[in-house]
Amino acid sequence: MYLDFYGLREKPFSATPDPKFLYLTRRHRDALAQLTYGVQNDVGFVLLTGEVGTGKTTLLRTLLSRLDGATAAAFVFNSTLSFDGLLEYILEDFGIAKAGDTPAQRLVALNNFLIERHRAGQRTILILDEAQNLTLETLEQIRLLSNFETPTAKLLQILLVGQPELRTKLRLPAMRQLQQRITLRFSIGPLSPEETREYIYARLRIAGARDLGIFTPRAIHR
Numbered sequence: 001m002y003l004d005f006y007g008l009r010e011k012p013f014s015a016t017p018d019p020k021f022l023y024l025t026r027r028h029r030d031a032l033a034q035l036t037y038g039v040q041n042d043v044g045f046v047l048l049t050g051e052v053g054t055g056k057t058t059l060l061r062t063l064l065s066r067l068d069g070a071t072a073a074a075f076v077f078n079s080t081l082s083f084d085g086l087l088e089y090i091l092e093d094f095g096i097a098k099a100g101d102t103p104a105q106r107l108v109a110l111n112n113f114l115i116e117r118h119r120a121g122q123r124t125i126l127i128l129d130e131a132q133n134l135t136l137e138t139l140e141q142i143r144l145l146s147n148f149e150t151p152t153a154k155l156l157q158i159l160l161v162g163q164p165e166l167r168t169k170l171r172l173p174a175m176r177q178l179q180q181r182i183t184l185r186f187s188i189g190p191l192s193p194e195e196t197r198e199y200i201y202a203r204l205r206i207a208g209a210r211d212l213g214i215f216t217p218r219a220i221h222r
Ligand SMILES: Nc1ncnc2c1ncn2[C@@H]1O[C@H](COP(=O)(O)OP(=O)(O)OP(=O)(O)O)[C@@H](O)[C@H]1O
Pocket: 013, 014, 015, 016, 017, 018, 021, 022, 023, 024, 025, 028, 050, 051, 052, 053, 054, 055, 056, 057, 058, 059, 162, 163
């Protein structure tokens, strides 16, 4: 197999967002630091955008793998769900048993879950990946989820992550209120040529390559 031939333990460029292969450019590092800050502080909504394939989902997986035991996260990556479907999914992801049969009962169950966690000094975050596909109606309902609060604290930190169209969507007049709640926003851009070279070498190294010359500078340039 080609892996043996090149002295690799595994495929260096598999298309899954595996955090093990994460190569942090300065922007990725900043983004991860900001995301971490966002989930550890009551900042309201956090928005992360970036073009297709710039590593957003990989960053999120990394963030998840670094969360401490006192933080629970629901990770939604199916943005074609209706809000009710989303809510069901979120409750399931948080492991909330007996969530009720109607959307209203599910909202109550989620609220109780959040209050209990808050009392125990625990954090709860909701991550919505691929959020550019969410409808305006669903986004508005998600905004209402951030109304779960005590007089002093938000009970749910929400991370909206998606492609640049998400920003465009959020600028629509109907999204005014959600837009106002976003206190932390940043984007990650594509890799520079130098970063691309470092990125390729980093992945080869992680996959076990000893000879990094298997990618010539010309191949990288292309
Ligand atoms: N900084 C990085 N370090 C390691 N791998 C990366 C990095 N950026 C992207 N990748 C790789 O590129 C591919 C796409 O990354 P990822 O799925 O995280 O991008 P994305 O921004 O979520 O894209 P999309 O907008 O299509 O969802 C994956 O195979 C991932 O491993």
